[in-house]
Amino acid sequence: MIDHVHDLASVHDATERLLLAVGTLDNAAVTKASRLPGWTRGHVLAHLARNADALVNVLEGRPMYVSGAAREADIERDAARPLDVQLADLRETAARVQRVGAAPADWSRTVELRGGVTDRAARVPFRRWAEVELHHVDLDVGYELEDLPAEFTEREIGFLAARFDGHRDVPTTRLTTAGGRTWTTGGGAAGDPVEVGGPAAALLGWLAGRRDGSGLTVTSGTLPSLPPL
Structure with missing residues (x-):
């Protein structure tokens, strides 16, 4: 709410x-x-x-x-x-x-x-x-991104995940923080689902175009290239 x-x-x-x-x-x-x-x-x-x-x-x-x-x-x-x-x-x-x-x-x-x-x-x-x-x-x-309030970081991850949801250039991608929070985004591009995990700050940095995703772990598929915000 x-x-x-x-x-x-x-x-x-x-x-x-x-x-x-x-x-x-x-x-x-x-x-x-x-x-x-x-x-x-x-x-x-x-x-x-x-x-x-x-x-x-x-x-x-x-x-x-x-x-x-x-x-x-x-x-x-x-x-x-x-x-x-x-x-x-x-x-x-x-x-x-x-x-x-x-x-x-x-x-x-x-x-x-x-x-x-x-x-x-x-x-x-x-x-x-x-x-x-x-x-x-x-x-x-x-x-730094690591200094952001935890509440903000998680909410902004959710906001950006929703923004890319169904995007034609992003395959279905499941995001998981080190604390176990999960979101799903993409789904408009062909290909197998991608599993991406890592610290919340690293996930936010990648989604927000502030980091290249090198701090993330991809356990299934390839880290998608996100369109600009």
Whole structure:
């Protein structure tokens, strides 16, 4: 069951962790490369702020972004800002998410995200939680997939497994964590079922495109090549 109140609190905690970590940087460090190809840390921070605005738009019934081109232009515009401006923007936009999340609303309603994707409003806070946690790792400031809250890691594995479920390029794949949690994904591509196991962080890294799967064990078949998210 989705609990948007719990997830909003988790978003707040994750944002505070990120702000604390980013606050130890300096202006020069913000211009350094992140772990995302072609993006500096400043790009990641700008994206996080603009994503917060975009999700407020979604919850208030407006288009998430004016256009894909406008989204990219806004990130490029804001990427080179000094650290104090980045931090202020992140704080202000994060507070806006919390205010909108606290307002009375029908959380069972359907909302529209990018590219015509729809979801329940109640899942939007979890989507924001994923943005904050994964991009904190992408900043390359000492926060790793292994540091993510266990609850988040397992839920995001489930979310991504569902996203690839039935994908025409992914064979049926059974995922098993070292703790024994299992999910099944894929199923749209021909071939024998694939059995993949390993630490939860390694499974999440592979599903989220942050790791190549070398930390996983394939006991049946070949590790599938996942399409981009």
